[in-house]
Structures are given as structure tokens and as C-alpha cells.
Amino acid sequence: MDSKLDFHPRLFSALKNYSKEKFMADLMAGIIVGIVALPLAIAFGIASGVSPQQGLITAIIGGFIVSFLGGSSVQIGGPTGAFIVIVYGIIQSFGIEGLAIATAMAGIILLLMGIFKLGTIIRFIPYPIVIGFTSGIALTIFTTQIKDLFGLTMESVPADFISKWIAYFQSFGTTNIWSLGIGLISILLIIITPKLSKKIPGSLVAIIIMTIIAYVLKHHFGITGIETIGDRFTIDSSLPQPAGLHINMETINQLLPAAFTIAMLGAIESLLSATVADGVTGDRHNSNTELIAQGAANIVSPIFGGIPVTGAIARTMTNINNGGITPIAGIIHAIVLLLILLFLAPLTTHIPMACLAGVLIIVSYNMSEWRTVKSMMKNQKADIAVLWVTLILTVIFNLTIAIEIGLLLAVLSFLRRVTENTHISVLRNELDQSANKTETLSEEQLSLEKGVEVYEIDGPFFFGIANKFDEQMRILGDKPLVRIIRMRKVPFIDSTGIHNLEIFINSSRKENIHVILSGVNPTVHASLERMGVEALLGDEYIFDNIHKAVAKANIMASELKAQPK
Known part of the structure; x- marks a missing residue:
């Protein structure tokens, strides 16, 4: 500024x-x-x-x-x-x-x-x-x-x-x-x-x-x-x-x-x-x-x-x-x-x-x-509720309470809408590609080695979404060898999102699952570096596009499967 x-x-x-x-x-x-x-x-x-x-x-x-x-x-x-x-x-x-x-x-x-x-x-x-x-x-x-x-x-x-x-x-x-x-x-x-x-x-x-x-x-x-x-x-x-x-x-x-x-x-x-x-x-x-x-x-x-x-x-x-x-x-x-x-x-x-x-x-x-x-x-009903709650509180109580409660309701309504419109999808075997400003890709399909899974976050990774991400991770079935967190559609990440990401990385490691980040834009990358996630994960596991991330994940999965059990 x-x-x-x-x-x-x-x-x-x-x-x-x-x-x-x-x-x-x-x-x-x-x-x-x-x-x-x-x-x-x-x-x-x-x-x-x-x-x-x-x-x-x-x-x-x-x-x-x-x-x-x-x-x-x-x-x-x-x-x-x-x-x-x-x-x-x-x-x-x-x-x-x-x-x-x-x-x-x-x-x-x-x-x-x-x-x-x-x-x-x-x-x-x-x-x-x-x-x-x-x-x-x-x-x-x-x-x-x-x-x-x-x-x-x-x-x-x-x-x-x-x-x-x-x-x-x-x-x-x-x-x-x-x-x-x-x-x-x-x-x-x-x-x-x-x-x-x-x-x-x-x-x-x-x-x-x-x-x-x-x-x-x-x-x-x-x-x-x-x-x-x-x-x-x-x-x-x-x-x-x-x-x-x-x-x-x-x-x-x-x-x-x-x-x-x-x-x-x-x-x-x-x-x-x-x-x-x-x-x-x-x-x-x-x-x-x-x-x-x-x-x-x-x-x-x-x-x-x-x-x-x-x-x-x-x-x-x-x-x-x-x-x-x-x-x-x-x-x-x-x-x-x-x-x-x-x-x-x-x-x-x-x-x-x-x-x-x-x-x-x-x-x-x-x-x-x-x-x-x-x-x-x-x-929408949420807007109507905010309007009438603010109006009634202004009349029955006072303007100070009305503004405070009205703003709180508006924030909660906004968070609910953002949360509902933010999706976390799991992809296996093949990955459909489409060109975008963060990742220069062709219309081909990328093949994923068995044991590699991609989790795509579509929307901001802030405190309202972090818990949703955590819940999604808990209900997963088979354990993969490598998890790619695709973040090309994540415009920003806040401290709660980073905290949940750290927990996810640490819990994956305990289960011998490797984590790779893909499509990380400069703003998000700077936040990860500032909060110590880059040091925790390693810079070699953070990529700016999916091609590099998939190539790295496929090699890692092949090497892990080749290791004697």
C-alpha cells in the first residue's frame, strides 16, 4: 500500500x-x-x-x-x-x-x-x-x-x-x-x-x-x-x-x-x-x-x-x-x-x-x-433475513446492536455461499486438462500412475473451506502413495487454511503418503513460504503447473512400488 x-x-x-x-x-x-x-x-x-x-x-x-x-x-x-x-x-x-x-x-x-x-x-x-x-x-x-x-x-x-x-x-x-x-x-x-x-x-x-x-x-x-x-x-x-x-x-x-x-x-x-x-x-x-x-x-x-x-x-x-x-x-x-x-x-x-x-x-x-x-x-432468503433482522433490531433495540448483528449475519451468509460454491474433487487414473492463466497446458489427458491421486480445490482456501477440506480427507477410502493438491483455482490462502494444510501434510507422512502441491500462484506461494509450509514440505514438492507435478508424482509412485516390502 x-x-x-x-x-x-x-x-x-x-x-x-x-x-x-x-x-x-x-x-x-x-x-x-x-x-x-x-x-x-x-x-x-x-x-x-x-x-x-x-x-x-x-x-x-x-x-x-x-x-x-x-x-x-x-x-x-x-x-x-x-x-x-x-x-x-x-x-x-x-x-x-x-x-x-x-x-x-x-x-x-x-x-x-x-x-x-x-x-x-x-x-x-x-x-x-x-x-x-x-x-x-x-x-x-x-x-x-x-x-x-x-x-x-x-x-x-x-x-x-x-x-x-x-x-x-x-x-x-x-x-x-x-x-x-x-x-x-x-x-x-x-x-x-x-x-x-x-x-x-x-x-x-x-x-x-x-x-x-x-x-x-x-x-x-x-x-x-x-x-x-x-x-x-x-x-x-x-x-x-x-x-x-x-x-x-x-x-x-x-x-x-x-x-x-x-x-x-x-x-x-x-x-x-x-x-x-x-x-x-x-x-x-x-x-x-x-x-x-x-x-x-x-x-x-x-x-x-x-x-x-x-x-x-x-x-x-x-x-x-x-x-x-x-x-x-x-x-x-x-x-x-x-x-x-x-x-x-x-x-x-x-x-x-x-x-x-x-x-x-x-x-x-x-x-x-x-x-x-x-x-x-x-x-435470496439470506438477504431478506439480514434486511429484516437489521430493521427490527434498529427499531426495537438500537442502531449499534443492529449494525453489529447485521454485519455478523451478512458475513455468515457470505461465508456460507462461498463454502457452498467451493468444491474439492478427487481424480484418479486420468486427468482432463484445460488451458488457464496459471498453467499452460494442451487439451490432452494426463495419465496418473497407480497410487497417485489428485485433489483439486476450486475456490479460496480460507477458514470457511479449511474444515471442509479436512472433512473430505477423512472420508477417503484407499490410501494412495502420492497425493497431489491441485491449487490452480485457489486465489489466496489464510492462516487457518495453512494450518489445516500443515496438519494434512504431517498426517500423510505418518501414513507414508507423499504430498505434492500443484498450480501454486505467487501470492499463495509467498504465504506458504512465510508460514513455513515450504520448509516443511520442501521446495522440490511445490510446482506451478500440473505437468511437472504429475511427472514427479508418477516417478515417485513407481519407485515406491518397486521398493521391496
């Missing part, structure tokens, strides 16, 4: 050929994205269990750093719906300070992933897992918004999914009809707006209209019970001050699982967002640079009171659709949000909570991937 750091922020290369035309395009896109991000940042902050101000701070800091240091030209960073569940859970268990520490630790993990060039990690996350926890998060977000949508009067909302719904059903008698009306009309406005104008975000339209209506109802008609942001939070419009994080080994051990979940979720969502953007723009992002930028954003964000940052697909697509060309658009989006925080923050106190609930319900619907879930029901 190349030791050189793969860190090439797209901003610096974009500025080399920057022009007034590009700036105007980025300016308009940045302003629009900033306006679109406003209601989402506030809603995600509140739903995560923090203040709306903290949601805005996250969008400002995250948006700036991701655009300044990132490996994508159009990526927009900030808080996203995917983190609501995990952030809320961490706050419930460890408080705001615990969240800050977990977020900073996740930032360090993301930073290291970028430094060690693990940007392609997204390829190793099975699709059923991604869909499973995305749909599970969507269902959980929807569930968390029921109280505000209906304006329910509840002393406290239970933390777990099932208890929440039990409590909701017990409290539906306290529904506030004005809150419910505001929430439903907000959802309707968000759905209708794109049909009238693609440029104006439906969530912003809903918030402006419903805030005005709620204000008039409360202050001019005396309607009570419509809860607003100002009834629940105090928004400080000043710049946030940095605060230190008190980290020790005890907190690291407690928060490492949560930090790992934040890092993995951040990596998956950011790189998915950048990949989707590449498909639209025809550009190609640098995934390692993007992970370093995401890591830096998540280290800095909690210092100023922010929550986890990641690439936001919806805001990134808004940036592209409105003409954003370079990372300058993302920086302008962060500046727009900063100006709103400094000069317009008091106005946000009048936004009805039911309206924000409507915004998040639409977000959860868009996240649900229900059409994809429906289409995946036609896939």
Missing part, C-alpha cells in the same frame, strides 16, 4: 480555475441550500434531544468544514435524520457531554479511516444492511414525532419503541386538535409545494405559513395549547463558545461502541451521498479525503456544542439542482445559516412543534425506502 496521505481537498483545485460565472452559480445555490437546511437543522436538532441552536451550529460548522476540506465538489454536510436515533439514545444514557465525547471519538475514527485509505469501505457494507437500518431509522423517527404531531399531554415519553406506542394509545384522548391540524396541513404543504415549484423547499413554505397562522391563533384569537419552539427552548443568537472535552479511559471504554456506530453511519451516509452526487454530475469524489473532512467536522462540531455531522443527500442534491459547481456553494450555505443564527434566531421561537413534526414525518417517509424493501422481498 502506498504510504502517501491521500488528502486532496476539492476546494483548492477548484479555486485554480475559478471565475465570476462559477461564483454567481455557487452563490445562488449556496443561498438556496442554506434556506433549505434551516428547517431541517432545527428539526433534526430538536428530534435528537438537543436545542434547535445546536442543530444550526452543527449545520454551520459541519457544512463549512466538509466543503472546505472534503473530496467532493458538491457535498453538503450537516446533521441528518439518520443520526436522530443514535444521538437521542446516547443523550439518554450518557448526557450531552457523553454525546460530545462520542462524536469527537467518531471523528477520530473517521479521520483514521481516511488516513489509512479505507474510503472504499462502503463497498463492504452489504446493501440489505444499509436498507434495513435506514428503514428502521425512518420508522423510529416517525414514532418520535407522534407526540408533537397530535399535541399529546404526556409527563414523559418512554425510550423504547413498543413502550412509546403503548403510551401514545393511552394518551390519544389528550390530542390537541389545533396542533394536529397544523401538523397535517404542514405535511400537505410539503407534498404540494414541489408540484407548484421545484425551486422553493416545501418544508420552508410550511414553516413560514404555519408559524404565521400559529402566531395569529395564539395572540389574536386566544387559542392555547399550540406548543412552539420558544415554549420548550431558549435560543441564544450569539456565537457559540468552544468548550473542552473531559476524556479518560473509562469514558472511552463506555462510549466506544456508540462512537463506532456514529463513525460507521457517518462514513456510509457521506460516501453514499458523494456517490449519488457523482452519478448526477459525472464527477468523481475522493473518498479518503471525504472521510478525513468528515472526521475533522465531527472533532470540531462537539467542541462548539454541535452533534454528529455527515454528508446530507437531500441538501447535496438541492445544491446540484440549483447550479452548485464547487465547494464554495457549501461554504456559502454555512455562512447563510450563520447569518440567520445571528440576526433571525428570535423568529424561530414562534415555529410550532407540530409543524416540525410534519417536516420530520416527510423526512422519515423519504428515508423509509419502502419500495426498495418491497422489491428486495424477491431476493
